[in-house]
Amino acid sequence: MLNYNHDKPLVAYTYQNYLKGTEELLKRDIEYIKSHGVAFSAKLVRGAYMDKERMLSKKHEYPCPINNCYEDTSDTYHKSLEILFDETRKNRTKFKTVVASHNESTVLHAADRMKEFDIDKQDGSVVFGQVDGMGDQVSYALGRAGYLVYKSVPYGSIEDTLPYLLRRLLENRSVLNGVRRERELLRSALKHRLKQKCFPG
Template sequence: MKKLFDDTEIAFALKSNTDLNTSYLLFKMMNFKPLVKIGTKFINLALKLHLPVENLIRKTIFNQFCGGINEEDCLKVVDIIFTKGVSTVLDYAVEGKAVETEFENALEKTLKIIEFAKERQAIPFAVFKPTSFGRIDLYEKKGKQEVLSSEEQKEWADVIARFEKVCQTACQKNVAVLIDAEESWMQTTADELVLEMMRKYNKEKVIVYNTVQMYRWDRMDYLKAIHQKAQSEGFFVGIKLVRGAYMEKENERAEEENYKSPICASKQETDENYDLALQYSIANLNIFSLFAGTHNESSSYYLMQLMKEKNIVTNDGRIWFGQLYGMSDTISFNLAARGYNVAKYVPFGPVKEVVPYLIRRAQENTAVIGQTSRELEMIIKERQRRKKSNN
């Protein structure tokens, strides 16, 4: 089993030689941290000065990590990867907006994705970020139990209404919805709101999933607490497990404001925490459904092992593996080829609007030890394999 994710022929079957070469060049550049920093500054400056860089962005980093500029644009990717048994989570990746019109736009996008999902077996989930429906400051203020002004109370009522609309629609259309996790200082409020949605809409099966970032040392306590609530109140729990995406920001803020960082002290602790959460979820599948979002091969093997030990069939609907589009194809396509449920997060949005997401993607790849190197290693291996087979 340990060599499963080394099968590059399966992993890159959908990539032409040109696609493979483009990915090679991109990951080669991303493997050089100073270049990522310079590139990030250049892109931000170029967009600020309205320089014509949109086409360059689209042909490189955008095409690697995004499915298109809108939902319809993504359908080509959705259909192609589904031929290999890999499903899609369409993710509207426009970030950092903080006005009501944008929140309403994000709501409409999410509802449209639910409609898409209802009609297509290849799209089993919808997804949204809590801050796409309301200001992060508002979540934070609620979490601190500060008094809201009358205007803020109206704002918060609108946030709740957006959550309700999405979860109610998802329930009616029988489409599961993944709710992403964000910064710790707003997450408590988001957790409470998602809990309310689970109580309402997860009575018969899991429709609503909360995302749990296991680089936080307190998240096992959260899992146990929500499990206890579900048992006593009679609802199911949907959990999307990830390691986390805001580590630098979390640590910096904790240092600036002089409180203990919510992040585990080491990568090893995070890995152990993640695998412990996998174990806990699988041990409680009578209540939990699991979406394991991971690019970590060891954790993927561990989940496979847990399923085998519990005699759980590979396509059990309560267990999904998930990776980001443009990354870890060696995991996604090899798992799908063996009958496991796999979904790729496929981000979309106007090129300029998704630049913050793309920059974060590039920075995360350089921050995670070995991630870019592993992608490169597998691409090089496949290029060599193709060269040999053509000789």
């Protein structure tokens, strides 16, 4: 960030919100970057290295750094949003947040808080992000409502991309529910179109 974010937030740090210390780390990083007068950008994710973290903490005999439950991770994520949105309200050109989540409740929470913090959905200070093919119903709903949405597309061989996609599924268990919901929505849309075609008017 110090090298590239002189005028605007181009480079972002990724914050794993399944870790207990994420909130304090985010606060420290913001203060450090602000003290150097450059822009700050953060990508918020839930995180997907829980098994590795547990294994390392057990191996090296230190307290496990992972939140106690899924709800605690959601709470940490929402607190991180509050910190970033508060800073964005003070200086919109120097802060950018990527809400990287497939979780519908988190996305709705972020959208609601943007309104309360009076953050323009089109100015680019807050954007949403999902993996292409995961949570598409969330992405489309955000786009229709006028929010800025990024869709990431994993590129490479199956050997390279499959571990990444599996981590994304582990990171957010709601994706599995989203897949079922997408299937239901597609089935409903197909029935509607067939009905219109076969029985017009």
